[in-house]
Amino acid sequence: MKQAARKGRDADIVLSVEGVKKRIGKRLIIKGISFDVRAGEIFGFLGPNGSGKTTTIRMLVGLIAPTEGMIHICGYNVFKQHEEALQYVGCIVENPELYPYLTGWENLEQFARMLPGVGERRIREVVDIVGMDARIHDRVKTYSLGMRQRLGIAQALLNDPKLLILDEPTNGLDPQGIKELRDFIRRLSETGLSLFVSSHLLSEIQQLCDRVAIISRGEVIQVGEVDALVDSGHATVVWTVSPPDLAWQVLKSSEHAQGQEPAWDRAAEEGTASGAARIVMQLADSVIPLLSRRLIEAGVELHGIERRNPTLEDLFLQLTEGERIG
Numbered sequence: 001m002k003q004a005a006r007k008g009r010d011a012d013i014v015l016s017v018e019g020v021k022k023r024i025g026k027r028l029i030i031k032g033i034s035f036d037v038r039a040g041e042i043f044g045f046l047g048p049n050g051s052g053k054t055t056t057i058r059m060l061v062g063l064i065a066p067t068e069g070m071i072h073i074c075g076y077n078v079f080k081q082h083e084e085a086l087q088y089v090g091c092i093v094e095n096p097e098l099y100p101y102l103t104g105w106e107n108l109e110q111f112a113r114m115l116p117g118v119g120e121r122r123i124r125e126v127v128d129i130v131g132m133d134a135r136i137h138d139r140v141k142t143y144s145l146g147m148r149q150r151l152g153i154a155q156a157l158l159n160d161p162k163l164l165i166l167d168e169p170t171n172g173l174d175p176q177g178i179k180e181l182r183d184f185i186r187r188l189s190e191t192g193l194s195l196f197v198s199s200h201l202l203s204e205i206q207q208l209c210d211r212v213a214i215i216s217r218g219e220v221i222q223v224g225e226v227d228a229l230v231d232s233g234h235a236t237v238v239w240t241v242s243p244p245d246l247a248w249q250v251l252k253s254s255e256h257a258q259g260q261e262p263a264w265d266r267a268a269e270e271g272t273a274s275g276a277a278r279i280v281m282q283l284a285d286s287v288i289p290l291l292s293r294r295l296i297e298a299g300v301e302l303h304g305i306e307r308r309n310p311t312l313e314d315l316f317l318q319l320t321e322g323e324r325i326g
Contacts, residue, residue: 012039013072014088014163014194015060020069022055029055032069033220035213037163037196042189044209044226045198046316052218053198054093057167060196061091074162090161092169096152100141104132104151107140111155118158126154130184146177150184164188165196170204182208206230206312214316222315229315236314237283239295240304244277247300251279254294256287276303 015037022030030052037043047053058064060071062078062085071078076085098107108126112118127136130150140148149169156164169185170178185208189195199205205212206226214222222229241247283291288305295302 013037014039014074015043015196016070016072017056017060018070018072020056020059020066020071022052022059022064023067029218030059030066031218033213033215033218034069035220035223037194038211039162039194040189040192041210042185042195042197042208044205044212045196045215046200046202046205046212046312047215048200051215053215054167056215057091057093057165057198060165061089061093062086063093087159088162089165090153090156090159090163091165091167092149092152092156093165093167095171096148096155098140098148098151098155101139103139104136104143104147104154107151108136108154108158112158115159122158122160126157129157129188130154144177145172146180149173149177149181153184161193163194163196165198167198168200169197170199170201178204202311202313202316212312226312230309230312235283235285236308237281237288238304238306238308239279239281239302240276240306241279241295242276242301242303244279246298247277247279247295250295250298250300251281251291254291256283256291276301 013036017036018034019032020030020034021028021032033052033056035043045053045056055064059066060073060078062082065079073085074088076088078085099110102110105123105127108123112123127133130153132147132150132154135143135147140151143151153164153166166185170181173181182204185195185197189210197205197209209226211223211225212229213220239247239251285307288307292302292305
């Protein structure tokens with residue numbers, strides 16, 4: 001009864017991670033992380049190497065047990081109700097494991113034998129979903145990396161999961177392969193499938209995902225919709241001005257600087273007007289006209305004003321204090 005109540009209450013939550021910790025020896029690797037993945041969304045899991053991404057994914061699919069906390073998939077506890085939970089999951093951790101000397105179809109037949117109720121009809125369905133009809137009867141050793149990724153996803157879809165977990169799916173792909181995989185993942189989400197995508201590519205997460213969890217040193221430090229996270233109401237504003245010293249004083253003394261120190265954009269000074277320089281600040285859009293007037297009234301020449309939209313990379317670097325990702 002309690003299980004039924006939980007499933008009804010969390011009907012739109014496909015994956016729930018609550019206060020999960022993982023200790024290896026005396027070292028706490030994962031430090032109490034929590035997040036949810038909703039039905040039909042693409043959820044990004046972003047963090048640098050060593051941050052705990054792969055350890056977390058291994059716990060999500062029951063390969064290792066958490067020291068503390070709970071993981072539920074479609075309302076089922078991954079460790080107490082292992083088979084019930086994992087029937088709703090498809091997963092590729094790192095690279096898909098395939099038999100290169102078999103055809104794509106023969107690979108899917110091999111994996112289908114391990115799944116109850118999965119036969120030729122479902123194999124044909126997943127081949128159609130991943131768009132591999134033309135090459136499915138060729139040997140896997142002749143496939144490109146992008147095709148191997150698609151076949152791996154077809155394999156993960158055989159049991160008709162509610163949640164598909166992809167660990168660094170674009171690794172090794174060329175730009176065209178990345179675009180094709182991105183479009184394909186979007187189409188999958190439109191069918192109602194939830195996707196959990198681990199990646200170190202900030203730009204890809206920003207273009208692809210609906211929401212994101214940022215993990216650093218074993219802690220989830222931010223969870224939210226991508227657009228909301230990067231749109232804090234402040235943008236990076238680059239003033240091209242002369243004389244720069246006078247402009248620096250005007251901008252630095254403004255109450256709208258909120259204690260921040262304007263920065264010189266030294267790398268971009270080549271190509272500016274003679275005697276001009278570029279100064280960078282974080283400002284609300286509404287303040288830009290006011291500071292422009294103050295600069296002009298102080299005798300500063302404005303050669304240009306550029307507004308740069310914030311990115312997920314800006315947020316990541318801010319939250320992790322510049323921790324390297326990749």
